[in-house]
Amino acid sequence: MSRGPWARWVGLLSAREAPESLALLRVLLGLCMLHAIGSVAFTGTWALVWVDASDGGYKEMGELPWLVAALGGASRAVIGGLIAAGLTAAISLTVGLFSRLSAFALLQIFMALGDTNPHTGGSYDVLISNALWLLVLADSGATGSVDARIRARWRPSPPPITVPAWPRYLVIGQLLTMYASTGLQKVSASWVPGGDLSALYYILQQPTWQRIDMRWAAPLFPLTQLATLGTWLFEVGAPSLLLVLWMRRTRARPGRLRALSNRLRLRDLFIVVGLAMHAGIAILMEVGPFSFVSMALYAALLHPDEARPLFDRLLRPFGRAPRGKTAQTGQD
Amino acid sequence: MTAPPSPARPARGPWPQLRAVLVLLHVIAVVLGALPAPSGGMSRAAWRDPTVQDEFDAWRGKLAALGWSMSPEAFEEGLWTLGSELMAVRSRALRPFKHYYRYAGTTQSWRMFVAPHRYPARLFIDAREDGVWFNIFEEGAPGPDWRQSQLEQDRFRSALFRYSWPNYSRSYGQFSRWVAKEVAIDYPEADAVRLRWFKYKTLSPEDAGRGLEPEGEFIYIKTLPTVRGEPRASQAAPAPAAAPTPQVQP
Numbered sequence: 001m002s003r004g005p006w007a008r009w010v011g012l013l014s015a016r017e018a019p020e021s022l023a024l025l026r027v028l029l030g031l032c033m034l035h036a037i038g039s040v041a042f043t044g045t046w047a048l049v050w051v052d053a054s055d056g057g058y059k060e061m062g063e064l065p066w067l068v069a070a071l072g073g074a075s076r077a078v079i080g081g082l083i084a085a086g087l088t089a090a091i092s093l094t095v096g097l098f099s100r101l102s103a104f105a106l107l108q109i110f111m112a113l114g115d116t117n118p119h120t121g122g123s124y125d126v127l128i129s130n131a132l133w134l135l136v137l138a139d140s141g142a143t144g145s146v147d148a149r150i151r152a153r154w155r156p157s158p159p160p161i162t163v164p165a166w167p168r169y170l171v172i173g174q175l176l177t178m179y180a181s182t183g184l185q186k187v188s189a190s191w192v193p194g195g196d197l198s199a200l201y202y203i204l205q206q207p208t209w210q211r212i213d214m215r216w217a218a219p220l221f222p223l224t225q226l227a228t229l230g231t232w233l234f235e236v237g238a239p240s241l242l243l244v245l246w247m248r249r250t251r252a253r254p255g256r257l258r259a260l261s262n263r264l265r266l267r268d269l270f271i272v273v274g275l276a277m278h279a280g281i282a283i284l285m286e287v288g289p290f291s292f293v294s295m296a297l298y299a300a301l302l303h304p305d306e307a308r309p310l311f312d313r314l315l316r317p318f319g320r321a322p323r324g325k326t327a328q329t330g331q332d
Numbered sequence: 333m334t335a336p337p338s339p340a341r342p343a344r345g346p347w348p349q350l351r352a353v354l355v356l357l358h359v360i361a362v363v364l365g366a367l368p369a370p371s372g373g374m375s376r377a378a379w380r381d382p383t384v385q386d387e388f389d390a391w392r393g394k395l396a397a398l399g400w401s402m403s404p405e406a407f408e409e410g411l412w413t414l415g416s417e418l419m420a421v422r423s424r425a426l427r428p429f430k431h432y433y434r435y436a437g438t439t440q441s442w443r444m445f446v447a448p449h450r451y452p453a454r455l456f457i458d459a460r461e462d463g464v465w466f467n468i469f470e471e472g473a474p475g476p477d478w479r480q481s482q483l484e485q486d487r488f489r490s491a492l493f494r495y496s497w498p499n500y501s502r503s504y505g506q507f508s509r510w511v512a513k514e515v516a517i518d519y520p521e522a523d524a525v526r527l528r529w530f531k532y533k534t535l536s537p538e539d540a541g542r543g544l545e546p547e548g549e550f551i552y553i554k555t556l557p558t559v560r561g562e563p564r565a566s567q568a569a570p571a572p573a574a575a576p577t578p579q580v581q582p
Contacts, residue, residue, distance in 0.1 A: 010352040045485040048510075058510030059503060107437050119494050119503060120487040123444050129437025130362075166355060173359065181366035181442035188447030189390035202448030205534040207472040208493040218540035288486035 012169070016162040018304035019142035020311045023096070025171065026103075026140035027314060028296035029131055030094030033106060036128065036289040037086045037113075049120040050079045050113055059117055067112035074116050082109050093135070096145020100136055107132035123182075124290035130174050131297060138167030144315055171300035172245070176238045178294075183235025191232050197225040209285045227280075234273060241270050271301055358438070361429040365440030369422045370415045372443065377498040379408065382451045382533075453496035453529035453551065455483075459515050459522040459558075468515070478518065496529050496552070508554045516558035528553040 003011065040046045051057035052074040061074045071078045089106040092098060107129055114125040141147035142163045152158065186192070190199040201224040204214040217224060244266045247258040275295055282291035299307060378384060392407050402410070426433070433439045457469040457478065468478035471492060482488060495504040508527050515525045532548025 006352070009356070010348050013352050013355055014348050040485065040487055043481040043485050045482045045487055048482045049487050049491070053506060053510065058507045060506060111437050117491075119491045119500070122486075122490050123442055126437075126439050126441045129439070133437045166351075170355070170358065174362065177362055177366045177440065178442050181368065181440065182444045185368045185443050185446050187368075188387055189394065190448060191446075194394075195390070199445070199448050201537060202450060202534055203445050206449050206452050207454045208449075208452065208489050210472060213472075215535065215540045218535075218537040221537035286484075286486050286489065 013166045015165040017165040019163040020304040020307040022138045022140040023144045024307045024311045025299040032292045033090035041083045050116045065112040065115040096141040096147050099141025103135035124288050139163040168300045175297045179235040179238035197228040200224045200228040375499040453531040458526040460524040461521045512556040513559040526555045
């Protein structure tokens, strides 16, 4: 007898899987955070953007985030202390020491810093905070972490490790929500099909986000038109990946569309196109850590069995991988 | 590669049910928050910018082609009313999740490059010594590089983008005063600073291909006396960022 939608929802969220995908996400996001905070700290920009005008910053900060207010305001000492704590938490998250706690501390510190001066942030702040919250909910330190090493000392022969899969599903959902939302808000006549598709060309000419003068792109205008259309379709169509993933998960069932989707490896195509898009943005534009954080979230699109070789390669320079025996699971 | 799907562990006890409710609430909060809305774009002053006006004209033209003609004023007023009502509905829908967004970092704000800025502006900062102005910073230019590592760090790029719009004039004023203080430290002989934005129309591919230079004008020009104060310990004796190149005032 088939189950109702609620029972299926409960069942979906009860699934467990090997921990490598979430562990890979944890390491990549931790590295992104080191860059996100470190690049502000080591260029001296922090004192300009987050410190109140009364203590050397440029802006009289208005309503402060609760953490900054609780610590006494946006002074150099408070902001400097938060940056040091943030860098420590980022390192701690990367190596998987108190993983959930590190993610939570990093989230609160990062939000406190970013919200102190909302004029100096962007959508990457929102993407980072959402991803960190999902790492608070996830057991991302179950393998390849100091946490796992500590647990292994207590239990030398533990059963194969599995973790709840639903936080990974939520990361996928967040990524697709971001794409769909930004795509639907690209309402300029130069973005949408039927227009002149000049959006990307002119965005590349905006001095704020340029790495270099982009007038050399003029002869490539038709290519930028193609990229404009491709970007818009990719973003607006991103939610359809849920259907692709569902058909991948239920690949044993009959159906022509399912068979075609799996034969064309549409999920792999999505990953390749998405990563290429973000790499292009990172090369051509200065938009902070946005591209790197977005690419880090793609770890959630990998099944743990696919993430495992990547994760092992990432840990290889650090000697014997600090991971317990992880389960081989079959859920997509 | 992946093995065939295996059934999930049977759900027992109240936790799976409670978890399903909480995750569903999370999903609802995320989806509602991410629904398109003109947050941050509801500014009459910003709407007067030629980039926005060009966009309105393009859409008015498309609607006219579909047989729905209207004046620029009627179009703008209709958009304003629609946007205001949408924001009011959105605000009510998101209210139950306000604290979740704020404390769990789950805000959804994905208005990224909604339209190309066809009339961007680049910041120039000049200092004056002995009555002669010289340029010390030009946004995006390789030459004058006063405080470039700070002013062109990606976080401050966001601020610079905003401050070339009229609805951020107060913060632009605060930034100008900061410049006046910092220039006094780095250029002790300077008695004044000037900030100005070169606003121009980006070149079309055809014009860029012909080698034309963008034409524009300086706007939001602010001239302030430098502000002498106690140098901070970290900046007690800084060297000038670069040897100033005298430049005749345009």
